Amino acid sequence: MINVKVMAVLDLVSILQKREIAFSVEDGTTIRGLLEIMCSQYGPELEKKIYVDKDKELLNLNLYLNGRHIHFLGGLDAVLRNEDTVLLIPYASGG
Amino acid sequence: MISGGYTGKILRVNLTDKSYREEKLSEEVAKNYLGGAGFGLKYLFTEVPGGTGALDEGNKLIFAPGPLTGTKAPCASRVAVAAKSPLTGGAGVALSGGFFPAELKFAGYDILIIEGKSVEPVYVYINGTNVSFRSAKHLWGMKTSDCQRVIKDELHDQNIRIACIGPAGEKLSYMAAIINERHAAGRKGLGAVMGSKNLKAIAVRGNAEIAIADEKAFSEARRRMLQAMKESPVVYPEFSKHGTPMTVDVTGGLGIFPAANWSRTGEWIPFEALGIEGNNKRKSGREFCYGCPVGCSQNKLVREGEYAGYLSIPEFETIYSFGGETGVDNLDSVIAADYLCDELGLDSISTGVAIGFAMELFERGILTEKDTDGMELKFGNHRAMVEMVKKIAFRQGFGDVLADGTRIAAARIGKDSEKYCMHIKGLEMPGYDVRGAKAHGLSFATAYTGADHNRGYAFQEIFGVPVPYPVDRFAIEGKGKLTKWNQDMRAATCDSPLMCAFLLDMAVPGFAAENTADLVSSATGLKFTPEEVYQIGERINNLARVFNIREGLRRKDDTLPERLMTEPLKGGNSKGQYIPKNDLDQMLDEYYAERGWNKEGIPTRRKLESLGLNECIDTLEKIGGLKID
Numbered sequence: 001m002i003n004v005k006v007m008a009v010l011d012l013v014s015i016l017q018k019r020e021i022a023f024s025v026e027d028g029t030t031i032r033g034l035l036e037i038m039c040s041q042y043g044p045e046l047e048k049k050i051y052v053d054k055d056k057e058l059l060n061l062n063l064y065l066n067g068r069h070i071h072f073l074g075g076l077d078a079v080l081r082n083e084d085t086v087l088l089i090p091y092a093s094g095g
Numbered sequence: 096m097i098s099g100g101y102t103g104k105i106l107r108v109n110l111t112d113k114s115y116r117e118e119k120l121s122e123e124v125a126k127n128y129l130g131g132a133g134f135g136l137k138y139l140f141t142e143v144p145g146g147t148g149a150l151d152e153g154n155k156l157i158f159a160p161g162p163l164t165g166t167k168a169p170c171a172s173r174v175a176v177a178a179k180s181p182l183t184g185g186a187g188v189a190l191s192g193g194f195f196p197a198e199l200k201f202a203g204y205d206i207l208i209i210e211g212k213s214v215e216p217v218y219v220y221i222n223g224t225n226v227s228f229r230s231a232k233h234l235w236g237m238k239t240s241d242c243q244r245v246i247k248d249e250l251h252d253q254n255i256r257i258a259c260i261g262p263a264g265e266k267l268s269y270m271a272a273i274i275n276e277r278h279a280a281g282r283k284g285l286g287a288v289m290g291s292k293n294l295k296a297i298a299v300r301g302n303a304e305i306a307i308a309d310e311k312a313f314s315e316a317r318r319r320m321l322q323a324m325k326e327s328p329v330v331y332p333e334f335s336k337h338g339t340p341m342t343v344d345v346t347g348g349l350g351i352f353p354a355a356n357w358s359r360t361g362e363w364i365p366f367e368a369l370g371i372e373g374n375n376k377r378k379s380g381r382e383f384c385y386g387c388p389v390g391c392s393q394n395k396l397v398r399e400g401e402y403a404g405y406l407s408i409p410e411f412e413t414i415y416s417f418g419g420e421t422g423v424d425n426l427d428s429v430i431a432a433d434y435l436c437d438e439l440g441l442d443s444i445s446t447g448v449a450i451g452f453a454m455e456l457f458e459r460g461i462l463t464e465k466d467t468d469g470m471e472l473k474f475g476n477h478r479a480m481v482e483m484v485k486k487i488a489f490r491q492g493f494g495d496v497l498a499d500g501t502r503i504a505a506a507r508i509g510k511d512s513e514k515y516c517m518h519i520k521g522l523e524m525p526g527y528d529v530r531g532a533k534a535h536g537l538s539f540a541t542a543y544t545g546a547d548h549n550r551g552y553a554f555q556e557i558f559g560v561p562v563p564y565p566v567d568r569f570a571i572e573g574k575g576k577l578t579k580w581n582q583d584m585r586a587a588t589c590d591s592p593l594m595c596a597f598l599l600d601m602a603v604p605g606f607a608a609e610n611t612a613d614l615v616s617s618a619t620g621l622k623f624t625p626e627e628v629y630q631i632g633e634r635i636n637n638l639a640r641v642f643n644i645r646e647g648l649r650r651k652d653d654t655l656p657e658r659l660m661t662e663p664l665k666g667g668n669s670k671g672q673y674i675p676k677n678d679l680d681q682m683l684d685e686y687y688a689e690r691g692w693n694k695e696g697i698p699t700r701r702k703l704e705s706l707g708l709n710e711c712i713d714t715l716e717k718i719g720g721l722k723i724d
Binding site for chain 2: 009010013060062069071072085087091092093094095
């Protein structure tokens, strides 16, 4: 098992009821796998917030692994390592 | 031929001899510079000779709305204000929304050029084509809301629109802003330029309608833009509800919300206090600019405690500058400081950063209570922070030391304090710790106005928008090309038409140039292709670059504060990131090459010729010791 930290901001915090959550997952778990675990734990409200549709290929938010956008790390198939931090940022703008 | 959008007229007002005259807007200028910032910079370059002091009588203050301002184009509510900046010594451009910009168009003008200097305080009243000069002796010293109220009363017109300065502008603070209602043309010290002319206010009333050249095509272009706004996952679902403060949460998550004068970014992230959670508790309605269906301006009211009664609209940048930057997590005090900046006429970003800078000096023992009028100016001391805003505006005590920005303050304080100064070209840093957003850093380093998030916002890095392509915020490769795109697209599609810049990344990033071309072509009757629109952005940035070169700015000025090049971030989701000098040089080389500039950042003849900027070639040739390729 490995330990990963999930960090969320904006309205995800109210769904997860925490800003940071620790997960223990199987070695070799991908980001996709982690999101599945989270959705099973937190239900359809979170699922709707993460995915555009039921195919679960298109994301409704930005995902970062140790600060780097997952687009540059293999996307949803990026494999997690011990002590990784996964950051979820819903679409936002305006600075 | 111009047959709409533009009014076709320029109003030139001379404060020295109290004269004014109308001039015709040339079609060539319209086609080459579009409007807004483009117009402002064109006239600034042509009419303000090199070496003119920013507060000299020879500097000019130019107000330029755009061809879409005052039309039914969505969110085209803005005006560009241009002058040589006292803070940077270079080209100064600041934008403002509200209703003043459209009113200037309704009065009949595409450009208002203020020149000269009045002997005594004055305000200018523009009522359609009638212009009068009125004494402002009784207004001198007034807060901006009082000034606007008194002018409305004495002109017997509650719907008149007014841009004015507060005490800070009167006292020539280099951080002074120009305020209309509670909107600010805030940055670069343009309020000091207005104050140097003894010009307290400009009151505008107009009744003309802005003609539209091709109503059918304009309606179709407008419909497409409104549809894009409706389909955006951000504009109405999020931005309309939360406004810019949600960026506290985003930058906090990314580990780039600056903290304690950028010494603790990523280590101290006051999400609950300063993010949307804290903001939502203080919401009290929202406001709309002219022609805006979004209403991002969120009123925040302090309902209890020592700051009870303060009401303002603190945007993300202000929450950064009076919050994270100063180590203050008391949002009520941020609202109070923001209110004071609006009323006293100060740029909230520069003011907060100047105070945060002083706080770090105090923490390090470089300043003591003897220097700070007895104040314990430590990080997190919100009472001292609010007090300092007033002292800066009135140049009282230690406030006078900070009133002209951090660069001049450091020169006055000495003791190696410059290395804690968070500015570029004299302009204080906005709220993005660019150690974790490298294109943002490159844009700050190269923007013609200094550390200005509004000149080339890298929304790809901050909000993950994959347009024109996905961007790795930690990488340095490719950032030159991206920064050119961001700066030119912003100048062409936001700063000049003039369109609210938030729409660029939220609604129209994939077709911004097409959107502008369609709207402006149909409104004006002039034909703009998307390629021509983009090239206008490039022309504007090159013109501004040559303006700055004429004023002595060079590659060495395209830099970052020392801390960002030597201190890796110690915590958060950008931990370990920084921009070593070599990385900055690599990005600069790429950026200059993409721009068609030489290694020293001087535009080449070929580039300037291709943009039709022959007057810029003449200017460069007259500068001694300059290598022009």
